[in-house]
Amino acid sequence: xxxxxxxxxxxxxxxxxxxxxxxxxxxxxxxxxxxxxxxxxxxxxxxxxxxxxxxxxxxxxxxxxxxxxxxxxxxxxxxxxxxxxxxxxxxxxxxxxxxxxxxxxxxxxxxxxxxxxxxxxxxxxxxxxxxxxxxxxxxxxxxxxxxxxxxxxxxxxxxxxxxxxxxxxxxxxxxxxxxxxxxxxxxxxxxxxxxxxxxxxxxxxxxxxxxxxxxxxxxxxxxxxxxxxxxxxxxxxxxxxxxxxxxxxxxxxxxxxxxxxxxxxxxxxxxxxxxxxxxxxxxxxxxxxxxxxxxx
Amino acid sequence: xxxxxxxxxxxxxxxxxxxxxxxxxxxxxxxxxxxxxxxxxxxxxxxxxxxxxxxxxxxxxxxxxxxxxxxxxxxxxxxxxxxxxxxxxxxxxxxxxxxxxxxxxxxxxxxxxxxxxxxxxxxxxxxxxxxxxxxxxxxxxxxxxxxxxxxxxxxxxxxxxxxxxxxxxxxxxxxxxxxxxxxxxxxxxxxxxxxxxxxxxxxxxxxxxxxxxxxxxxxxxxxxxxxxxxxxxxxxxxxxxxxxxxxxxxxxxxxxxxxxxxxxxxxxxxxxxxxxxxxxxxxxxxxxxxxxxxxxxxxxxxxxxxxxxxxxxxxxxxxxxxxxxxxxxxxxxxxxxxxxxxxxxxxxxxxxxxxxx
Numbered sequence: 149x150x151x152x153x154x155x156x157x158x159x160x161x162x163x164x165x166x167x168x169x170x171x172x173x174x175x176x177x178x179x180x181x182x183x184x185x186x187x188x189x190x191x192x193x194x195x196x197x198x199x200x201x202x203x204x205x206x207x208x209x210x211x212x213x214x215x216x217x218x219x220x221x222x223x224x225x226x227x228x229x230x231x232x233x234x235x236x237x238x239x240x241x242x243x244x245x246x247x248x249x250x251x252x253x254x255x256x257x258x259x260x261x262x263x264x265x266x267x268x269x270x271x272x273x274x275x276x277x278x279x280x281x282x283x284x285x286x287x288x289x290x291x292x293x294x295x296x297x298x299x300x301x302x303x304x305x306x307x308x309x310x311x312x313x314x315x316x317x318x319x320x321x322x323x324x325x326x327x328x329x330x331x332x333x334x335x336x337x338x339x340x341x342x343x344x345x346x347x348x349x350x351x352x353x354x355x356x357x358x359x360x361x362x363x364x365x366x367x368x369x370x371x372x373x374x375x376x377x378x379x380x381x382x383x384x385x386x387x388x389x390x391x392x393x394x395x396x397x398x399x400x401x402x403x404x405x406x407x408x409x410x411x412x413x414x415x416x417x418x419x420x421x422x423x424x425x426x427x428x429x430x431x432x433x434x435x436x437x438x439x440x441x442x443x444x
Numbered sequence: 445x446x447x448x449x450x451x452x453x454x455x456x457x458x459x460x461x462x463x464x465x466x467x468x469x470x471x472x473x474x475x476x477x478x479x480x481x482x483x484x485x486x487x488x489x490x491x492x493x494x495x496x497x498x499x500x501x502x503x504x505x506x507x508x509x510x511x512x513x514x515x516x517x518x519x520x521x522x523x524x525x526x527x528x529x530x531x532x533x534x535x536x537x538x539x540x541x542x543x544x545x546x547x548x549x550x551x552x553x554x555x556x557x558x559x560x561x562x563x564x565x566x567x568x569x570x571x572x573x574x575x576x577x578x579x580x581x582x583x584x585x586x587x588x589x590x591x592x593x594x595x596x597x598x599x600x601x602x603x604x605x606x607x608x609x610x611x612x613x614x615x616x617x618x619x620x621x622x623x624x625x626x627x628x629x630x631x632x633x634x635x636x637x638x639x640x641x642x643x644x645x646x647x648x649x650x651x652x653x654x655x656x657x658x659x660x661x662x663x664x665x666x667x668x669x670x671x672x673x674x675x676x677x678x679x680x681x682x683x684x685x686x687x688x689x690x691x692x693x694x695x696x697x698x699x700x701x702x703x704x705x706x707x708x709x710x711x712x713x714x715x716x717x718x719x720x721x722x723x724x725x726x727x728x729x730x731x732x733x734x735x736x737x738x739x740x741x742x743x744x745x746x747x748x749x750x751x752x753x754x755x756x757x758x759x760x761x762x763x764x765x766x767x768x769x770x771x772x773x774x775x776x777x778x779x780x781x782x783x784x785x786x787x788x789x790x791x792x793x794x795x796x797x798x799x800x801x
Contacts, residue, residue: 199547203798217551224549234540243451250447287544294549295476295746 152212152298152330153198153318159206160193164356167193170206173349173356175332177297180324182341182362183334184424185351191334192231194351195302196206198332199228208350212297224254233287237276241269244286245293252294260293281312288316292323299324301333305340317344338421348420348428350395362420369423372400374413383410392424401426445558450470456528457566464570467516470579478506482584510593513578517603520574520642521611524567529619532559532631533796537627556796560789564616570711571612579604591690592723596699596767598648605774610781615640617788624795647777653701653765655776660705660763661692663703665754669703671724673749675733683738683755684730686720686758697767705729708757713771729753729775 151174159169170192175181183191195211196202200217209215214222235244241264249255264271267285269278276287284304291299301320305313321344324331335341341348348365350358358365369389372382376398379388389401401418418426485502487743489495503510533556536542546552554794582604586595595604602611618640663669671686689703705713705727713727722724731753732739738749765773 155698228547230543234544236541247448251550
């Protein structure tokens with residue numbers, strides 16, 4: 149299977165601060181990929197590097213096998229919906245479609261018009277007058293009608309109310325399935341991603357903490373509850389993601405290397421949201437060198 | 445991309461075109477009358493040698509529109525830099541729309557090239573047309589202007605010929621560059637205004653006089669370069685002579701860079717920086733004021749006293765750029781601004797290509 153995004157020790161520095169460092173990840177094609185992490189973890193930076201808006205400070209990145217943003221052909225293959233879904237306030241909805249038609253060789257005008265009509269957007273309205281949800285839909289339409297192989301969305305739903313967000317993600321999922329395109333979208337809301345993504349990348353402390361197909365990630369992780377002890381005392385083959393202790397009990401989130409047979413421990417399944425939180429929660433200093441990847 | 449650039453720009457372009465059209469019509473209507481009045485005046489004054497008076501009257505009458513038009517041509521490039529150049533990229537950065545347009549199937553370099561090219565071309569065309577129209581309209585006035593307002597004078601020179609084209613191109617790209625560097629519209633506009641004003645002051649004061657090495661020469665004293673003589677006051681002292689700092693004899697319309705009085709041995713007569721009436725310096729000359737042509741009781745005019753001082757060997761020593769160098773200087777200066785424009789444009793492309801967000 150080909151990769152949509154391959155990063156090798158990728159890093160981006162703003163002044164003296166690393167926004168992203170030693171990011172190594174290989175995302176296969178054909179997924180709706182969720183990029184999740186706390187604010188300031190480097191999600192936007194990674195997506196902008198993938199879209200070609202930024203040049204990496206260190207390492208290398210390839211998107212659909214090419215250097216991001218380098219040529220018109222490369223740009224045509226990648227759609228990008230930026231954070232806050234910017235549109236030209238003084239241009240009408242129809243003029244935005246015209247812009248898309250003029251600037252993209254693969255533009256699908258029928259699809260764009262059909263989508264606009266289905267969403268109830270009036271072509272003669274100025275984009276500055278649209279609601280946040282409508283603006284996001286217009287930006288998404290521009291991204292989809294370009295007919296890219298990969299669509300990148302940077303926090304597309306962040307500014308939307310729950311209803312508009314639900315609609316937006318719904319439309320996105322349908323379009324991804326219909327046109328068989330790969331999607332990478334970022335969010336700090338795991339619940340959003342849980343609904344639409346089948347592949348997950350967790351970014352925290354400007355590094356990739358976890359990447360893999362969501363079903364396999366969930367299958368590979370467990371919550372262990374047992375008598376209070378230090379992580380080192382756990383049976384072999386259990387990689388500890390996070391640990392929490394009360395007076396008498398210890399709870400660990402572990403990635404299991406093998407089956408767990410010790411009857412002293414209760415093994416329970418863990419939801420995607422808790423799993424992501426466990427990885428985002430880890431003391432960064434302790435695990436600097438560990439960026440775990442579960443085979444996708 | 446041309447469509448998008450034009451769509452974003454057409455509003456202000458139309459406004460500018462309308463303003464320029466009004467100006468153009470006004471000039472076209474009044475221009476022929478102005479030049480026929482000038483021709484008639486010249487025909488009248490030439491036989492009885494009163495053309496100096498005619499020039500004074502004629503120029504005085506039209507001084508206000510003359511100055512206003514000159515100012516318009518000087519300000520137009522600054523406006524292009526301020527309102528077209530500085531916001532060209534910053535407006536996109538502030539609205540985030542650069543992320544929309546940079547993700548269409550068009551490279552950032554091409555995007556910038558079209559925006560710079562189209563908007564810059566309109567700015568240059570507007571300034572060029574305006575400059576040429578004003579040059580044409582002002583021609584009779586330029587011929588009759590006092591030396592301080594002549595075609596070679598620092599302020600007027602920049603509002604004539606082809607220099608407005610160079611200024612407009614430079615101001616526009618300066619605005620774009622500062623916008624790309626500071627990334628916010630208002631600071632970029634303020635910086636553009638300051639930087640452009642400083643450069644426009646430095647050019648005539650520091651650079652233009654030396655674009656072609658100026659001519660240095662000594663001239664006899666006469667009506668052209670001596671504005672008057674003043675006998676000593678009650679406190680005594682020497683005869684005072686007011687030497688022009690803006691005119692030399694035999695080179696009408698020259699741009700005089702420096703003018704000094706030298707004594708018969710060729711030494712500069714110091715005056716302690718004393719200045720006389722407008723555009724003159726006051727210098728003391730040890731000439732007899734009790735008898736002879738410079739005696740107040742002599743009843744003779746100031747001209748004979750000047751002639752007497754001239755006879756004693758006093759001369760005007762001046763450094764100047766003659767009027768014949770108007771077009772060479774115009775071309776050189778426009779060329780310099782064109783080179784600066786190219787350098788700044790290169791800087792813009794470099795910055796944009798490396799990514800801004």
